Amino acid sequence: MNHRITKVAAFLLLFADAHASCSIADDRMQSQHFFNTFCVSCHGMEKSKADLRLDQIDVQQWNDPSLLNDIYTAIESGEMPPEDAPKFPEPDQFKALQKVLRNQLHLLAEKQKPGMLKRLSRVEYQNTVNDVFGSDFSLLDRLPLDNIEAGFNNNADNLHMSVFDMELYFNVANLIAESVVSDKPAPRVVVYSTKDTDIDTHSHKDNTNGFAPSLSLASRPLVFATQSIQIKINPSVKTSGVYRIVPKGFYIQAKFVAGSRVEERLPAVTDISEINTNDTPPTDHSMSYFLRKNSGVGQSIVTVIPKNAAWKDFNPSIGFTTQLSSDDTIVLRCNSVKGGGPQRMFCIETATITGRVYESWPPDTYFYKTYCKDIDASAGYEACQAILKRLARKLFRGPVSDAEMQQFYKHAMKAVAQDRSIFSGLQAGIRGMLCSPKFLFKQEGESGPLDNYAIAARMSYFLWNSLPDEMLFELARQGKLKDPKVRREQTLRMLQAARTDRFVRDYVYQWLDLKKLKIIEPDLSIFTVDEFDLVRDQIKEEPVEFFKEVLSSNLSLVNFIDSDFVMITPELNYIYRIEGHPVATPSKRPGASKISPKDYRPKEITSEFSKVMLDEKDRYRGGLLSQAGFMLMTTNNGEYTNPFYRGAWVLKSFYGDHLETPEDLEISAISPPTKTETIKETIDAHRADASCNICHKKMDPLGIALENFDVIGRWRDQYTDVSNYAPKGNKKGGRFPVDARTVHIDGRAFEGPQGLKTILMEDKERFSKAFVENMLSYAMARELNFLDREHIEQLYEQSANTNFRLRDILLEIVSSDYFTRR
Structure with missing residues (x-):
């Protein structure tokens, strides 16, 4: 009997599969009939606009969710078929096609379930490590690349793992473990010399007597012949810390001869008699040092350190100990040299820099104070286990059993036994945990609802780009994060934290493609290098600060299109010239040539952004469209404006339309504007x-x-x-007037920035929907599919009820049941 039931069940399943297959084939044939009737004149064998053929939809194309979704969206938006098509379908034909496409997209989306594991992006990895260990590692360039071809860099479906990636992760884990915790390292000794110009004179170009005379010896020693002479040491310190510096050389008896600019003569010493280098230096022989930040390329001529600066005295035979950073220059002077006739002078040949130097071990860092308080190197293995267990809960974003910790305990035990130091054990355990899948991947389970710890992690990686804090961990332990009210309360709390700046910066940089500003500068004939130094960093920060203001004040998304305020500094107002707000003045950069920002570090701008309300005259400055950074990054290498790039940026950022160029299309370069032809005219020729x-x-x-x-x-x-x-024909040398009159693809005529804002405000529903979809994709850390449309529509309607206020949109996302599911 059971055997017969099994056979019947198998037959019914087989029949159901066959019926489903027939239904799918029928849907494909129905779609093909529609395409053959209405679409092949533009997307067929003879002509295939946008590199798309619809005359032969095979099984592979019918199972391509991206292709079908593009077709569905084009039909839904009314973009296709175009109004001037040879044949135009009836409404019921449209509905029938949309139905079969919707059915197929639903089937494909069911198969396209989100991946079980979500790899940390580079930004998330770096932030998590720094928050757990209290460090400030810069790891982005050391980690595997994030694939951002589709959506954001946290899109888990595109964050793959290879053998090469694992090797990179191991190397980074080793770097972190050795930097965070270790036994007291042996200090590194580096010798710098005058011969190699690591030690050189430090003087202003107008003070020839500030140059240190050198002796005609192979070592090229420099002489502290007067108190005004300053000699600099440029140490290659890679890690900030305390170092000991000891200058070494010998003494001479000599007479100082001043230099002369008129006679083009540098200072010198004469009547030299060498003093035995083994002689004990006199007790009154003293020197001083001063630390100044590196000048950088383009600033090799620097002002000498004034006498009344914070010089610190030291005995040259002993040297001195000080805190050094990678951008420090050490400046030395001799205090015991007097003016007048022949006298004893110190000649420097080398300087020994030893470090890092530690007065005690372990050092007073966040890691040791937080995890190793009252523990020294002789502590037992049990203490090592307790610290690793505590670290694992943070690194793995949830509770960890003793069984799961065994492999890390084994690594630690072996290291402790070998080196007899708890710090070696901790280093081994940390290295292992940083290579574990439980750290590298977000653990969200196979399907269905997330557990409380996974919800905590999703919230924190959305709004902080990092792991949960203790409050979220505690709420997860209590099982309270499945309550939407609790998630809403926590979201409000989290948005007040400084870590939210990470989310803002990461989201804005990706949404608006700000990375392009790292590689483009305006042409020198349009905006000088001194002027650009004034705003170089400001134009990158302006959209971030604007987003912060919209978020913190819970303003509507339409402010990104047009607003009655701007977020600027006096430096940015050098460009905008908004009345009633200060305007900064550029400072002169040494040298006249254009120097790469990698080689030259301009003066740091510390002005804070402020909210400035706009009057009617300056209202065109409101929103994102007129911001300097976007105008610059959408040009042809900063040489001339390019409506192609600017239009494509507006289309992507405000309409969510990512234009894709057909692979087989040969595109000729746009001709630059000339003395007789505007950019608008060259575009007409291109089109x-x-x-x-x-x-x-x-x-x-x-x-x-x-x-x-x-x-x-x-x-x-x-x-x-x-x-x-x-x-053309203007012999007086006048300039072309700007003609910003144009016509939208749908026939609406408009002119200039305000006209564009009017168009975008009329299309604000489309902009808001694209923004909501972008934000939801970022929050879920994956590319959205057809099944997500229902939730997108629901979120859009909820957002519309609150006038699309930005903070409210984030609250709706996190408090939704959808947010807590795979």
Whole structure:
């Protein structure tokens, strides 16, 4: 009997599968009929716009969720078929196609379940390590790359792991473990010499007597011939800490001869008689040192340290101990040299720098104070176990059993037995835990609801880019994080913490593609290097500060389109010239050439951003569109404005439309503006190619409307990008007027930045929906699929009820039941 039931059940399953397969095939054929009737004139064998053919939808294409979703979205938005299509479907035909596409997308989405493991992104890894160990490691360049081809860099579906990646993780884990905890290291001894110019004279160009005379010996010793002479040591210190510095050389009896600029003669010493280097230096022989920050390339000529600065005396035979950083220069002077005739002078040949030096061990760092209080190297293995267990709860973001800890205990026990030091054991255990999948991956289970610790981790990696704090851990232990009210309360608390700045910066940089600002500068003929030094960092921070203000004040998303305020500094106002707000003045950079910011470090700008309300005259400055950083990064290498790039950026950032160029399309470069042709005219010539016009008719109008802003975001009524930019037939050398009149792809005419804002405000529903979808994808740390549409719509409606206020959107995401599921 059971055997017969089993056979019947198997037959029914087989019949159901066959029926489902037939249904899917029928849906595909129904779709193919629609495409053949209405779409193949543009997407067929003879013509395939956007590199898309719909005349033969095979099984592989029918199972491609990305392709079907693009088709569904184009039909849903009314973009396809175009109004001028040879044939246009009836409403019921549209509905029938959407139904079969929706059914297939649902089936594909069911198969496309999120991955069980979510690898930490580079930013998340670095922040987690620094928060657990109280460190300030810069690890991004050492870690495996994040794949950001689809969505954000925390998109777990694209964060893969290879054997090579594991090797990188092991190397980084070793670096962290050895840096955080170890036995007292033997100090490193480095000898610097005058011969190799590691030790050199330190003087202002206008004071020739500040140059130290040198002796004609192989070692090129430098003579402290007067008290005004200053000699510098440039140490290559990689790790900040305490170091001992001992200058070494010999003494001479000599006479100082002053230099002369008129006679082009440097200072010198004469009547030299060497003193035995074994002689004991006189008791009145003293020197002083001063630490100054490295000048950097382009600032080799520096002002000498004034006499009344905070010099510190030391005995040269003993040296001195001081705190050094990688950007410190040590400046020395001799106090015992007097003016007048022949006298005893110290000649420096080398300097020995030993470090790091520790007065006691372990040092007074966050790790030792937090995890190793009252423990020294002789502590037993049991103490090592307790510390590792405590660390594991944080690194693994949840409770860890003794059984799970055994492999790490074994590594630690072996190290303790070998080196007889608890610190060696801790180092081994930490190294192992940092290579564990429980650290490298977020543990969220296979499917269904998340447990409380997984919810805590999802909340903290969303809003802090790091692990949960003690409050979240405790609420997870109590099982309270499944309560939406508790999550809402915690979200409000978390948004008040300084760690939220990490989320803001990471999200804004990716949403708006700010990474491009790291590699582009305005052309020197348009904006000088001294001017750019003034705003180089400010233009990167402006959109971040603007986002912070919208978030902290819980303002509507439409402020990103247009706002009645800006977040600026006096330096940025050098560009914007908003009345009633201070304007900073550029300082002169040494040298006239353009120097890479990698080689040159301009003066640090410490001005704080402030909220400035705009009057009607400056209202065009509101929102993101006119910010200097975006105007610069959407140019042709900072040389001239490019409506292509600006339009594509607006399309992606505000409409969520990521344009993709067909692989087989050959695109000719846009011709630069000339003395006789504006950028708008060169665009018209470029768009004459029908294959190019598919994308350009979308993006070009959005970019042309921003032509009143030059490469750095200054307002212009006439073009100034190209020298002698004169209109045709104008012999007086006048300039082209900016023509920012244009027409949207749907036929709406508009002009200039305010006209573009009007268009975007009319389309704010589309912008808000794209923003909500972006934020939800970032929060879930994965690419959204068709099954997520219902939740996106629900979140959109909830956001609309609160006028799309940014903080409320975050609260709705975290407090939703959807947020607590895979």
